[in-house]
Amino acid sequence: MAGWGVSEQSWRKGPWSPEEDKLLTQYVRLHGEGRWSCVARSSGLNRSGKSCRLRWVNYLRPGLKRGHITPQEEGFIIELHALWGNKWSTIARYLPGRTDNEIKNYWRTHFKKRGNSGKPCDKQEKNKNLRQKQQNQEEENGSSNSMQEDIMTDENIFDPTDKKQETVIPYPTLDNQFLPMMFQDITPWTSDCIAVDDYLWEGSLWNLDI
């Protein structure tokens, strides 16, 4: 499968220029989303349909939040990831204004490094502590055994992508009422996920916080 007409033409790749953004935005405003291969051909952009769609969805689409993930959103991400795993697009549906790509990146950079404590793992802080310990050990003429233990502990940080550890769920589950609380915060959603989906995609929530 060639996919999106990628094979027959050498499309432009790399970062989008403001001019390209403008062209794409104008085209989508005029013709609407979808038919991305047509967008690629008709808009004057020398970009693949795939690339156009990605740029629109992740960057140009109206209603996108640009900025830091709030603690509340972080809570959502944790909880929803515990529910669905790496279903980033599904998770993104429950975070208005956030894209799957954004959530995915956020997860990888912030949570992948977390230990079982569920607290952020500051690598540099850890290294500092490790060095401090090492110094203390050396000063106290301690054996290398405990040091080795520290290092082992360091490497045992939970990694959701590590299949060997996939049975370990370091996050709060639905049982502890975390998720219902968060849902209440945002909107009186029903427990019916399909209904929620519909509600979101009707555009109702895209207008929040804008």
Add this chain to the structure above:
DNA sequence: AAATACTGCAACCGCGTTGTA
């Protein structure tokens, strides 16, 4: 001040799914 390591994010790639002729 320079070199190196780390972080965050935008964008690409490959593959599975869906729609249509």
Add this chain to the structure above:
DNA sequence: CTACAACGCGGTTGCAGTATT
């Protein structure tokens, strides 16, 4: 029913900016 194109998703990569040594 089949083949093909369009689409969407998750994983991965590349790079610029920042922090640390």
